[in-house]
Amino acid sequence: xxxxxxxxxxxxxxxxxxxxxxxxxxxxxxxxxxxxxxxxxxxxxxxxxxxxxxxxxxxxxx
Numbered sequence: 001x002x003x004x005x006x007x008x009x010x011x012x013x014x015x016x017x018x019x020x021x022x023x024x025x026x027x028x029x030x031x032x033x034x035x036x037x038x039x040x041x042x043x044x045x046x047x048x049x050x051x052x053x054x055x056x057x058x059x060x061x062x
Contacts, residue, residue, distance in 0.1 A: 002028055003040045009058070010045035012016060 004024060012020075025039045050060040 001038045001040060002032060002034065003042070004028065005042045006043070007044045007046055007049070007051075009048055012045075 006024075007022075021041050021043070024041060025036050028034070028039045029036055051058045
């Protein structure tokens, strides 16, 4: 059973997330030769103020 965890910035709509998980599930099944019911996806929305790259918070990037 593949488990895919995705961290991304908050603010995406339910419709966009639905499209994303459908595509990820489809491609996972194609590559790994498994059934859709075997694919588990956990999405976590993260505030830009809680994510940093290169020592700079994304909420402070210009």
